[in-house]
Amino acid sequence: MPSQSTARDLQGNQACALGAVAAGCRFYAGYPITPSSEIAETMSVEMPRAGGVFVQMEDEIASLGAVLGASMGGAKAMTATSGPGFSLKQEHIGYGAGAEIPCVIVNVMRGGPSTGLPTRPSQGDIMQSRWGTHGDHSVIVLAPASVPEIFSETIRAFALSERLRLPVIVLYDEVIGHLVETVEIPAPGTVEVADRKWATGAAESFQPYAVTDDLVPPMARPGDGYRTHTTGLTHLESGFPTQEPECVERITRRISGKLVHHRELIESYEAAGCEDAEIVVCAIGISARAARRAVNAARAQGIKAGLFRPITLWPFPESAFKSATASARTIIVAELNAGQLVLEIERLCGGARQVESIARVDGEPIEPAEIEAKIRELSSHG
Amino acid sequence: MDEISADSFNIRDYLRLELFPHFLCPGCGHGIALRALLWAIHELGIDKNDLAIVSGIGCSGRTGAYIDANTFHVTHGRPLAFATGLALARPDLEVVVITGDGDCLAIGGNHLIHACRRNLNLTCMMLNNEVYGMTGGQASPTTSATRYTTTTQSGSIEPVFDACALAAAAGAGFVGREVTIQTPALKNLLRDAIAHKGFSFVEVLSDCTEIFGRKNDLGESPEMIMTQKSTMRPASYGVVGGNIVDEPFRATNLKTGILTRTDRPEYGAAYRAHAAGIRAARKS
Numbered sequence: 001m002p003s004q005s006t007a008r009d010l011q012g013n014q015a016c017a018l019g020a021v022a023a024g025c026r027f028y029a030g031y032p033i034t035p036s037s038e039i040a041e042t043m044s045v046e047m048p049r050a051g052g053v054f055v056q057m058e059d060e061i062a063s064l065g066a067v068l069g070a071s072m073g074g075a076k077a078m079t080a081t082s083g084p085g086f087s088l089k090q091e092h093i094g095y096g097a098g099a100e101i102p103c104v105i106v107n108v109m110r111g112g113p114s115t116g117l118p119t120r121p122s123q124g125d126i127m128q129s130r131w132g133t134h135g136d137h138s139v140i141v142l143a144p145a146s147v148p149e150i151f152s153e154t155i156r157a158f159a160l161s162e163r164l165r166l167p168v169i170v171l172y173d174e175v176i177g178h179l180v181e182t183v184e185i186p187a188p189g190t191v192e193v194a195d196r197k198w199a200t201g202a203a204e205s206f207q208p209y210a211v212t213d214d215l216v217p218p219m220a221r222p223g224d225g226y227r228t229h230t231t232g233l234t235h236l237e238s239g240f241p242t243q244e245p246e247c248v249e250r251i252t253r254r255i256s257g258k259l260v261h262h263r264e265l266i267e268s269y270e271a272a273g274c275e276d277a278e279i280v281v282c283a284i285g286i287s288a289r290a291a292r293r294a295v296n297a298a299r300a301q302g303i304k305a306g307l308f309r310p311i312t313l314w315p316f317p318e319s320a321f322k323s324a325t326a327s328a329r330t331i332i333v334a335e336l337n338a339g340q341l342v343l344e345i346e347r348l349c350g351g352a353r354q355v356e357s358i359a360r361v362d363g364e365p366i367e368p369a370e371i372e373a374k375i376r377e378l379s380s381h382g
Numbered sequence: 383m384d385e386i387s388a389d390s391f392n393i394r395d396y397l398r399l400e401l402f403p404h405f406l407c408p409g410c411g412h413g414i415a416l417r418a419l420l421w422a423i424h425e426l427g428i429d430k431n432d433l434a435i436v437s438g439i440g441c442s443g444r445t446g447a448y449i450d451a452n453t454f455h456v457t458h459g460r461p462l463a464f465a466t467g468l469a470l471a472r473p474d475l476e477v478v479v480i481t482g483d484g485d486c487l488a489i490g491g492n493h494l495i496h497a498c499r500r501n502l503n504l505t506c507m508m509l510n511n512e513v514y515g516m517t518g519g520q521a522s523p524t525t526s527a528t529r530y531t532t533t534t535q536s537g538s539i540e541p542v543f544d545a546c547a548l549a550a551a552a553g554a555g556f557v558g559r560e561v562t563i564q565t566p567a568l569k570n571l572l573r574d575a576i577a578h579k580g581f582s583f584v585e586v587l588s589d590c591t592e593i594f595g596r597k598n599d600l601g602e603s604p605e606m607i608m609t610q611k612s613t614m615r616p617a618s619y620g621v622v623g624g625n626i627v628d629e630p631f632r633a634t635n636l637k638t639g640i641l642t643r644t645d646r647p648e649y650g651a652a653y654r655a656h657a658a659g660i661r662a663a664r665k666s
Contacts, residue, residue, distance in 0.1 A: 027471050048657035049664065053470045055653075057463065058496035065456070065463030065493075069436070070471035072454055077467070095457055222452035222468075222475055225431050229398075229447055231455035240401065240447065 005186045012147045012177040013080075016106055016170065017042035018185060019154030020078050024193040025104070026052030027077035029066035031059055031085060034118040035174040036108035039080035060088035064105065068092060071101050072230060074221045076158055080106035083116060083125060087132070094133030095232045096167035100209070100217070100255065102196055104157045106170045108177040109336075111363050120363035121174040123285060123336035127343075129171050130314045136252060138259050140266055141169045141314040143284040147181035153311065159194035160266060164258050165216050171313060173336060175286040175365055199226055208239040209251070215258045259315050267320065268311040273299060274324040277306030279375055282321070282345055283334040284313060286365050291334050294371035303379045316344055325353065330378050334358040334366050354378070396420040396430065398450050405444060409591030409603030412509055414562040416445050418586075419478070419507060421565075422573035434475045436465040438490065440516045441590075442482030442509040459489030462497045465504050473650050476576065479506040484514045487523040487543050497581055498552035502649040505575050505582045508545060511590040519593040530597045545585045550642040555580025557642035561587045561614055563607045564638070574640065580648045587614070587636075614638045 010018065017039050020028070028047050030040040040056065047054035053070070057063040060081055067077040081089060086107040096103050109125045111117025125132075129141045140160055144153040150172060157168040197218040199206055208228040210217050217237075220226035233241035234248050242248060259266065270288075273295060274280055281291040288309040298305040308324045310317050325331060331353055333342040339359040346355050358374055360366050397420075406413055423433060430451045437446035439458035446453045452475070456464045461479045469477040486494055486508045497504065513531055514520040521531040521538050524545065528537040550557045556578040560568040568586060575582035589595060589606040600606050616639045 027467065029467060048660045051657070051661070053653065053657075055466070055470060057466070058492050061460060062463035062466070062493055062496070065460040066467030066470070068456070069454070069464035069467030069469075071467075072464070073434075073468045073472035073475070075471040077471070091457055092460070220452075222434050222472065223432055227430060227451055227453075229453045229455065231447070232457060233455065 003187050005184050007182050008185055009180055010147055010183045011038060011180050012150045012172065013038035013108065014042050015147045015151040015183050016080065016154050017046060019151040020104065020158065021046050021050055022186065022191040023076065023155040023158035024195075025076045025078050025158060026050060027067065027070035027075040028052070028079065029055045029057050029063045029070070029077070030079050031057055031063045031081070033060070033082045033085045035110055035177050036080045036082045036106065039106060039108075060085040061092065064089045064092035064103070067103050068096055068101050071103050072222070076102070076162065078104040078106065080108065082108045082110050083112045083122070084114065086125060086128065090132040093139060093167050094135060094137055097133065097137040097139055097255070098232055098234070099230050100165040101167075102161040102165055103167050104154070104161055104170060105167055106154070109171065109173045117363045119174070121286060121336060121365055122363070123173050123287060124340070125171065126284075126313065126335065126337065126340040129169050136256060138256050139167050139169055139314065140164070140259070140312065141171050142268075143171050143311060143313040145172075145176060145285050145288045145309060147176070147179055148183045149311070150176065151183050151185070155191060156268075162194045162196040163216065163265070164262055165196060165219065166258065173285045199224065203227070207237045209235060209237045211237065211254055215254055215261050263315065266312055266315060267317040269317045269320045270307070270309040270311060271320065271324040272307045274306035274308060275327070276304050277328050278304045278380065279330045279332060279378055280306045280308050280325050280328045281332045281334060281371060281375070282308045282310075282341065284310060284341070287334045287336060290366045290368045291371050293368035294375060297368065297372050298375045298379070301376070303375060305375050316348070318348060321348055328353060330354040330356060332356045332358060332371065332374055332378070334371050336360050336366065391421050391424045393417055393420055396423065396450055397448055401448055404448060406441065407592035409589070409595070410441070411511065411562040411586075411588035411603070411607065412441060412445050414565055415507065415509055415568065415586045415588055416448065418562075418565050418568040419572050420449065421569040422576060425569070425573050426576055428476050428576075432475055434468055434472075434477045435480060436461045436468065436477060437480040438482065438485035440482045440485050440514065441511070442480055442485060444516070446480050459485050460493060461485070462490060462493040462504070462506065466497065466500070466502055469502055469504050470650055470653070473503070473654070477504050478576065479504060481506060481508050483508065483510040483512065483524040483545070484522040487545055487548075494549065495552040498549050498554035498583065500649045501553060501555050501580045501646050503579055503581070505572070505584070507572065507584050507586060509586050509588045510545065511588040511594060513590050513594040515590045515593050519597060529594075531594070544636070546583070546641050549583035553646065554583045554642065555644050555646050555648070556582035556640070558583075558640045559585040559587070559636060559638050561607070561610045561638060562589070563611050567639070571640065578643065579651075580644075580646060
């Protein structure tokens with residue numbers, strides 16, 4: 001085994017699988033779907049090697065069901081899919097959010113709706129990743145924009161999922177998923193593996209959903225003597241169902257409160273050249289890479305342009321965005337859909353700034369020149 | 383002293399008594415099935431701390447919460463998927479699934495056939511009461527022809543599933559069926575099912591007196607249970623083998639007892655041996 005880090009040329013999907021292994025993932029359940037299948041293929045090799053379990057399930061729903069079951073048993077667990085499969089997983093994402101079961105779900109975005117464009121890139125699941133399951137719920141969505149970042153954000157997804165007891169979604173487009181870049185793989189055992197808080201102390205008085213200071217209750221491991229009840233029904237601190245209005249409100253507010261309480265831990269973003277920018281481009285994934293090139297080209301022409309890239313897509317890094325765009329007159333949102341992220345940006349700007357949309361839906365990535373032209377068009381300089 | 387519990391079995395040792403009174407209707411057969419299950423667990427000497435109950439949605443699924451064990455009440459139709467992950471990640475646990483005819487055969491049908499095929503060490507107890515009771519009495523995949531439900535108000539015309547034939551055909555290592563009135567026989571069947579290494583499927587013919595029985599004028603619980611008894615016959619009266627049930631896809635004159643028992647390899651052990659081989663080959 002290498003004792004130092006090794007540089008490897010990896011496809012994005014491979015980097016995702018290897019990031020999961022480094023994060024301590026020891027259970028993978030999945031179902032084949034383009035353009036994410038390389039994650040399952042890599043995990044089918046890596047899991048038995050690492051002493052973990054790989055199982056190909058009968059469908060997308062069963063895959064996340066098995067992942068939740070494994071996580072209830074104490075394993076760090078992951079599944080991966082793409083658009084249609086992500087839709088099928090939504091009910092179980094809600095179960096993970098409500099019953100507070102850590103798990104990681106990867107969605108490699110392709111064109112939609114329905115079977116859509118299986119091999120073409122898209123960023124059409126920006127809103128599905130946030131709002132896909134029914135009811136009020138809390139999820140975290142991470143949006144890496146390079147192969148090394150897929151590796152590191154997958155590790156971070158496990159850490160957040162374990163620490164906060166909720167599903168974390170890793171969301172990237174087909175281009176990033178199939179791109180090959182060099183990743184520095186840390187030496188085995190050098191990545192800090194985050195583990196959830198386990199229940200300790202007397203079983204008789206243990207409350208599996210007690211309100212703790214950090215709003216994240218410790219989890220009871222089956223076999224440790226706690227014999228707790230887990231349910232998708234709205235439940236009391238004891239774990240058993242309730243319909244009492246004040247109890248329902250208390251529990252619902254605590255679960256959504258986790259994201260507010262741990263905002264600093266969760267939020268991550270990149271702001272480049274935003275300090276004096278009059279135009280800021282906001283984008284994720286492959287669109288952010290095109291935006292970076294366009295912003296650099298605009299700067300070379302003397303236009304004060306900047307890039308704001310949410311790495312944590314949801315909850316959206318609101319205050320960072322507001323600081324980064326303090327001097328901006330115009331925000332351009334570049335995305336591979338008919339206009340989803342732009343809705344959030346319009347909400348945050350509240351009419352105080354001009355918000356322009358570059359929304360591409362033809363199955364092709366946005367070219368840097370497209371964004372550069374828009375920057376020039378909107379610039380006071382030109 | 384409880385008459386059935388002539389041995390040391392006391393059901394109260396296995397229940398969360400603080401949750402009582404329970405939610406089941408008077409006359410419902412699910413409580414008898416629950417008793418038989420806990421009795422079997424007692425006879426096998428399974429530690430409650432090592433027992434995991436995974437249940438789905440419906441009246442069957444709600445019974446799991448009353449068991450003083452590690453209980454997981456999951457999504458509609460998916461308890462076998464959750465249980466597959468749990469049993470693969472934690473082979474040290476005894477995993478028992480409680481499901482119903484709608485949960486297991488309709489929305490969860492795909493998971494059932496693949497759980498049978500995989501033959502992972504799980505026990506699946508399916509409580510068949512021929513109806514979606516919790517949602518108010520709609521037809522299920524086992525609602526007998528001509529029966530009235532809220533979605534078959536002129537009588538059902540759909541054919542029914544023979545769940546045991548389905549499970550056996552899909553490869554389940556152990557398949558059995560019993561009626562609730564034969565409680566000691568049901569206990570023995572569940573005991574053998576849990577002890578079996580592989581996927582065990584047990585269909586329990588339960589009765590929904592309040593909703594299904596009333597709508598179909600089937601009498602009170604004792605009448606419903608006696609009717610069930612009179613239309614079943616032990617498997618030992620017939621040949622078990624290629625023709626698993628004598629009249630497939632017919633809801634009457636079904637066989638009870640152990641219908642199939644094979645020594646097909648158990649998936650969890652097979653996976654662990656396979657993975658160990660991969661690791662050993664890399665070291666050498």
